[in-house]
Amino acid sequence: MSQLHILLIEDDAELAALTVEYLSNFDYRLSHEADGLSAVERILEEQPDVVLLDIMLPGKSGIDICREVRQVFSNPIIMLTARSDQIDQIIGLEMGADDYICKPVEPRLLAAKINAVSRRIQQSLGANETTLAVQDLHINNVAREVRQRGRALELTTHEYDVLYLLARNAGRVLSRESIFSDVRGIEYDGISRFVDVTISRLRHKISDDPNNPSRIKTVRNRGYLMVPETI
Structure with missing residues (x-):
């Protein structure tokens, strides 16, 4: 695997310096931006592996920024928030973030999250199925691209991972716990709404009626099921 490029967008100079110093201990290539107005341009120009x-x-x-770049940028975005309020976390996920970490940032946890999102991408790229067709969705796992009736879908890293997991197991019910641990790489804490939020966004993107879904179904008290054929 080539050196991972991480773009840190943080206006707190002291925190940015400490974060860069710590992450420099790993085999990462780091760049830093402090201005929100320049962030979108930097992300789209540099195409970092992780933001x-x-x-x-x-x-x-x-x-x-997250909402704006998600139209064309699919690599992982980890949000940094000074507040532990779940509202911030949920809004970040809804706007397309792949993960979040609350300040003050615990360096080892941040490094673990970066490694986890990177590892998931590599594992997915190395999976046996290079292409997969379920319903009217065509998934290219080498390019990590999903097309629906010829139209490319703009998916975040986690959206792709969840969709690919459901598609590989079409016709089987997957529990919220198993989806969470498979995609996030950590044990489900019983609180996080990550899976529910991601499924909600996926339904919207694949034109699945959230009030009466026919593609990704909720199985009460059990989990989620991708229907093998469009009903």
């Missing part, structure tokens, strides 16, 4: 994105930034918020 560490602060929510509170001068000029433009991390939420707005």
